[in-house]
Amino acid sequence: MKALLMWVGALIGVAGILLLAGMILNVVPSSAVRLVEGYMPMQMLFELTCFVAGFAGLSYVMSAMGMPFPRFWQGIGFWAFILLYLKYRVYPPIPFSVRAMYGTVSLVAVFMWVSASEEDWKKFKQPIMNVLDAQTGMNKLLRYAYLVLLPILIGGFSYNAMMPKSEEPIELRTVHPAPPASTKVHGKTYTLQTSQNPYRVNQEGKYDQEYTNANIVEQGMGRLMKPNANPWDDKNQGYLKYVREGGEIFFQNCHFCHGDNLNGRGLHAFAFNPIPANFTDPGTIAQLQETFIFWRVSKGGIGLPNEGFPWASVMPPWEQHLTVDEIWKVILFEYWHTGYYPRTWD
Amino acid sequence: MAPLTGKRVFSIMALCMMVGLLLLPIVIALPSPAIGEEAPAGDTAKKDGDKVEKGRDVYYKTEGIVVGAPAPKTTDGPKDYPRYNFESRVLIWFANQQHLYYGSFVLAVPIFCMIIEFMGVVTKDKALAKRYDQLAYDFIKISLTAYSLTAILGGILIFTFLTLYPAFFGYLSSIFRPVMHIYALMFVAESGTLYIYYYGWDKMKEGFLKWIHLSMSVVLNIIGTLLMFLANSWIGFMMSPAGVDEQGRYLGNIWHVIHTALWNPLNLHRILGNMAFGGGVVAAYAAYKFLAAKTDEDRAHYDWMGYIAMALGVAFLIPLPFAGYWLMREVYAYRQQMGITLMGGLLAWLFIIQATMIGILFLSSNYYLWQAMGRMRGAEKYQRYIKYLVFLLICGFLVFITPHTMVMTPAELKAMGGQQHPVLGNFGVMSAKNGGINVMITTTVLSFIWYMRGNKVSTVSWAKFGNIFMGVFFACAYINIIWLAIYGYYIPANVRVGLSVPQVATTLSCLFFMFALNSVMMRGAKQMGPIEWGKISVRSQYALIMLSTAFTWMMALMGYIRSSVRLFWHVNEIMRDNSPWAYTHTVGFAANMISFNVLFFWISILFVFWMGSLSAKKVPVEARAGIPGGVPQPAPAAGH
Incomplete structure (x- = not known):
């Protein structure tokens, strides 16, 4: 049973290596095995889990066949695999800073694995010790080669690091700066901690967070409207009616940049750098109170506080174009459409 | 009943004196609130006839009679901000951090001593009891030298405040006046008790x-704990003031001033943090002594000492993230913008660094435990599975450190097609991070359990069932934690925040139930061989040093974050910082400053250790046999 499992694992490992090699050589596109929207993060972790199981199986099978793969090369190979996986498998491309973080952590992981027991550690460092001891002609040659190559490599890195570059500098952008305690819109002051969206009401017109939460679209594979919760049904009153009105305002004013799918990829989006906010991402409106959005929509990029450095937002201060009611309604629509609940406090 | 000897009388008297010292400040404090509430009010009434000015508490929203002056409106100049030709804030930062390091150390070590001394008293093995007692004594000896340094650093801190920030310090002192003398008396009580405790050891x-x-x-x-609570009330007041009106005028209720919105979470976080830090420092001391040891006996002793210190430190490290989570939750509840500045805005990058440090702590602890299995015969059966634990830990770690807003060049931003990465962006939010840290903690618990049963084979009749049950329990725990982390994306934020409770409960269930079950299973277990103290790889000792360095670095980092979240306020929304340094430092500068503080602390603590070693007495060799696991064997040069 164990041998069978290991064989299956080994096959997965080989398939994974071949697939990745294909992606690196551009024979197989990265999207050949699709990252499915909505499941991407777990899919990535699942793939990595399969690879670990696969490599464990491969190692077992090779040992059983009398061709054990040296521990040293196992460690180096696995680390290289992770680096290549992050660069060639995951799309869109991961920024270098994050790959560097992941690469460093993976290197630590490999070290922890190969040195967890004394026996493993001895196996791992044996090839290094062999080269340093240089008891054979080949090892002697390798030692001289390292003597020459390592300084050149380090020199190359230093040169590369010191060489002036013409790339645009990296920006540490604060996407969601802290809001003020209150904001004044059209002559009225709103306390952000306590204000509420006046249109989050049930059919009787009473403020009802639970009712509105129950009528947002469902997330998952695409977004689906709940049965009997179609805002474009003229008979609807209360929340769904205001969602429709908010939607009309959105498509008259906002969708050119934020996109008709609210993912920040509107008609004009790629004229801006950075492109407009993607409301479907769980890190944007899903993390924020409605009053935060109210403040940002009202004041726009020009109203960002000092903390919002480098103020990379071209959003107009919508208070100059919309009424307070319209702003609240459009916010209502954004949450409805994305299927997210605004942040609330107990 | 034993006769009342002179020693007994002396001991009981000493204990009574300590209790008296403990109660003294409290007794003195009793009239203080009354003074604060009534006497000045009476004075005011006398002066102004029946007119008394009332103010509304900025936090409690209660009305009170104004008895203090408003917070000073400072201006940039030598009057309010006298200075040397150097950034005053950096000086105060340095003085504060060093005082905090030593303060934490001297508060944590006596708690260790208490635990270890208690273990010595209840242990039936006399030789082992003696070793525990000696260990506790060694700890308190180190603490005693550090205590003097803490007092000196406290003095330096006050002088620095008085010299560089007189207006601010004057205001804070005026607010805390009713308890200032209690604070001072607590020091006297702490010193007196410590000296009696130390010098009474042999008697x-x-x-x-x-x-x-x-x-x-x-x-x-x-x-010590009360002392810390009082000190915490100052920083609690600076972050989330209460007991004063909008102008910062004291309203006569000192309890409101002390008991601010963040006081209790800060208290809990600091107790746990101090303990973990103290464990780390002592473990590093033991690691250093192990690496420098010349004999097998010394290696065995310091290996054991390092293990005990690490175990105590990690025991307090495990609940620390939960206490931190509570603190952050209270910060958000107190001021949303403060929470966003911390975790989503200006200081969010420092939190990524913090997550990295937390990860390093757990990685180091696990690595140490895996190395420690090497000194047990029979633990080999677990070692082949360590790679899977590494994988679990690293997956948790990677999720935990993934930033939500990534550092990238504009070209990378364009290639990514937006500010958020569709795959990794999901790891950048709290739901995923809660899952990540709980996976790491649960894995640490699993490592501990493997370590505890490393050289043992259970002899209970239901051992097989017990092992299967434990395996299933851990598997279910991982599934539950990961499932809840995913589920968190599909529910309202306020419910999502509440999901941390079942996640934490799952982790703690593993901790308590599995430890308890394992202990029952291992009762009367067959020993495969003794623990060969001293026969541990040198890598394990570097892991201990890494652990403690990460603790010190993280403490400084979190202190900086907590302090800088006030932005341009001395006292949040009450007293504005109008000095030229009322801006937030760059991440790079802060990291350098933190590193400098860490380096200085370690150099100075080495001096303290050296001082402690000057009066070190050689431990009788006969006691060594009492080390759990038996007499150490000659250790080969392990791990080179």
Whole structure:
């Protein structure tokens, strides 16, 4: 049973290596095995889990066949695999800073694995010790080669690091700066901690967070409207009616940049750098109170506080174009459409 | 009943004196609120006839009679901000951090002593009991030298405040005036108790007297903890002021001033943090001594010492993230913008660094435990599975450190097609991070359990069932934690925040139930071989040093984050910082400053250790046999 499992694992490992090699050589596109929207993060972790199981199986099978793969090369190979996986498998491309973080952590992981027991550690460092001891002609040659190559490599890195570059500098952008305690819109002051969206009401017109939460679209594979919760049904009153009105305002004013799918990829989006906010991402409106959005929509990029450095937002201060009611309604629509609940406090 | 000897009388008197010292500040404090509330009000009434000015508490929203002056409106100049030709804030930062390091150390070590001394008292193995007692004594000896340094650094801190920030310090002192003398008296009580505890060690080492001595350590720790609570009330007030009106005028209720929105979470976080830090420092001391040891006996002793210190430190490290989570939750509840500045805005990058440091702590602890299995015969059966634990830990770690807003060049931003990465962006939010840290903690618990049963084979009749049950329990725990992390994306934020409770409960269930079950299963277990103390790889000792360095670095980092979240306020929304340094430092500068503080602390603590070693007495060799696991074997040069 164990041998069978290991064989299956080994096959997965080989398939994974071949697939990745294909992606690196551009024979197989990265999207050949699709990252499915909505499941991407777990899919990535699942793939990595399969690879670990696969490599464990491969190692077992090779040992059983009398061709054990040296521990040293196992460690180096696995680390290289992770680096290549992050660069060639995951799309869109991961920024270098994050790959560097992941690469460093993976290197630590490999070290922890190969040195967890004394026996493993001895196996791992044996090839290094062999080269340093240089008891054979080949090892002697390798030692001289390292003597020459390592300084050149380090020199190359230093040169590369010191060489002036013409790339645009990296920006540490604060996407969601802290809001003020209150904001004044059209002559009225709103306390952000306590204000509420006046249109989050049930059919009787009473403020009802639970009712509105129950009528947002469902997330998952695409977004689906709940049965009997179609805002474009003229008979609807209360929340769904205001969602429709908010939607009309959105498509008259906002969708050119934020996109008709609210993912920040509107008609004009790629004229801006950075492109407009993607409301479907769980890190944007899903993390924020409605009053935060109210403040940002009202004041726009020009109203960002000092903390919002480098103020990379071209959003107009919508208070100059919309009424307070319209702003609240459009916010209502954004949450409805994305299927997210605004942040609330107990 | 044993006769009342002179020693007994002396011991009981000493204990009574300690309790008296403990109660003294409280007794003195009793009239203080009354003074604060009534006497000045009476004075005011006399002066202004029946007119008394009332103000509304900025936090409690209660009305109170104004008895203090408003917070000073400072201006940039030598009057309010006298200075040397150097950034005053950096000087105060340095003085504060060093005082905090030593303060934490001297508060944590007596708690360790109390625990270890208690273990010595209840242990039936006399040789082992003696070793525990000696260990506790060694700890308190180190603490004593550090205590003097803490007092000196406290003095330096106050002088720095008085010299560089007189207006601010004057205001804060005026607010805390009713308890200032209690604070000072607590120091006296702490010092007195500590000296009696230390110098009474040899006189009270047997029987009933030992219990008296142990009680003294309890009193000592109560005083120390109260002292810390009072100190915490200052920073709590600066972050989330209460007991004053909008102008910062004291309203006469000192309890409101102390008991601010963030006081309790800060208290809990600091107790746990101090303990973990203290464990780390002592473990690093033991690691250093292990690496420098010339004999097998010394190696065995310091290996054991490092293990005990690490175990105690990690025991407090495990609940630390939960306490931190509570603190952050209270910060958000107190001021949303403060929470966003911390975790989503200006200081969010520092939190990524913090997550990295937390990860390093757990990685180091696990690595140490895996290395420690190497000194047990029979633990080999677990070692082949370590790679899977590494994988679990690293997956948790990677999720935990993934930033939500990534550092990238504009070209990378364009290639990514937006500010958020569709795959990794999901790891950048709290739901995923809660899952990540709980996976790491649960894995640490699993490593501990493997370590505990490393050289043992259970002999209970239901051992097989017990092992399967444990395996299933852990598997279910991982599934539950990961499932809840995913589920968190599909529910309202306020419910999502509440999901941390079942996640934490799952982790703690693993901790308590599995430890308990494992202990029952291993009762009377067959020993495969002794623990060969001293026969541990040198890598394990570097892991301990890494652990403690990460603790110190993280403490400084979190202190900086907590302090800088006030942005341009001395006292949040009450007293504005109008000095030229009322801006937030760059991440790079802060990291350098933190590193400098860490380096200075370690250099100075080495001096403290050296001082402690000057009066070190050689431990009788006969006691070594009592080290759990038996007599150490000659250790080969392991791990080179």
